[in-house]
Amino acid sequence: xxxxxxxxxxxxxxxxxxxxxESPPPAPIPEPVSIAExxxxxxxxxxxEKVHRVFEAYPPVTDPWPxxxxxxxxxxxxxxxxxxxxxxxxxRSSPLRRELRxxxxxxxxxxxxxxxxxxxxxxxxxxxxxxPGPSGELRVIDYKTGERDRALEEAYFLQLREYRDILxxxxxxxxxxxxxxxxxxASFDVT
Numbered sequence: 001x002x003x004x005x006x007x008x009x010x011x012x013x014x015x016x017x018x019x020x021x022e023s024p025p026p027a028p029i030p031e032p033v034s035i036a037e038x039x040x041x042x043x044x045x046x047x048x049e050k051v052h053r054v055f056e057a058y059p060p061v062t063d064p065w066p067x068x069x070x071x072x073x074x075x076x077x078x079x080x081x082x083x084x085x086x087x088x089x090x091x092r093s094s095p096l097r098r099e100l101r102x103x104x105x106x107x108x109x110x111x112x113x114x115x116x117x118x119x120x121x122x123x124x125x126x127x128x129x130x131x132p133g134p135s136g137e138l139r140v141i142d143y144k145t146g147e148r149d150r151a152l153e154e155a156y157f158l159q160l161r162e163y164r165d166i167l168x169x170x171x172x173x174x175x176x177x178x179x180x181x182x183x184x185x186a187s188f189d190v191t
Contacts, residue, residue: 047083048145050074051182052126054084055143056108059127060091061100087145087182094185096141096178103129106138112166125163131176138167138175143182153179153188160190 057073058066066072066088076084091097106128114121127141140163142156160177168175177190 047080050076050080051084051087051145052109052143055126055182059105059108059129060097061103061105061129063101065092065097083145083183090185091182094180094187096180096185096187100129100139100141102132103139104132106130110140112163114162114166123159123163123166125167128167136171136173138171138173139178140164140167140175141178141180143180145183146181148181148184148186157188157190164190 053073054066058070060066107125108127110125110128112123112125114123125140126143129139129141131137131139140160142160142163144156156179157177160179164175164177167173178187179190180187
């Protein structure tokens with residue numbers, strides 16, 4: 001009997017191939033951040049995470065929203081509660097919410113798998129709804145807390161385009177992507 005052949009060994013190139021690889025640019029020098037600013041950033045991030053948990057439990061498509069007597073899955077401190085109450089007012093009066101009230105929730109925190117080449121990554125869409133009508137069109141919504149940040153907005157739009165493309169390809173339907181600043185109620189569709 002013959003023994004099985006040894007496993008194939010990948011080819012490894014010699015030293016001269018390394019001479020063609022460009023060295024990466026130097027990392028940018030980090031800007032110093034004060035302890036107070038760091039604390040504010042962490043506090044803002046923590047608040048944003050709490051808001052996302054509430055929106056996951058109670059997507060802003062029901063009427064009334066949030067449902068009366070709903071036990072929120074978070075505990076607010078005094079400042080956070082003030083901001084949350086302002087979010088409720090902004091969301092309730094938002095034109096986007098008026099559109100969403102006739103939609104059906106597909107899911108919240110919907111896992112999306114992105115595969116490119118030999119890498120895969122998982123993303124989570126904040127809210128996916130099916131719009132009314134025979135087309136079965138979907139809308140993927142990404143919530144943002146805080147002020148509108150135009151410097152970061154293109155990255156947000158890029159992320160939403162990716163969500164839109166993943167959902168469109170998976171379900172073979174038209175998908176609209178929307179960025180929603182819940183503290184102001186402003187929303188922007190991705191083109």
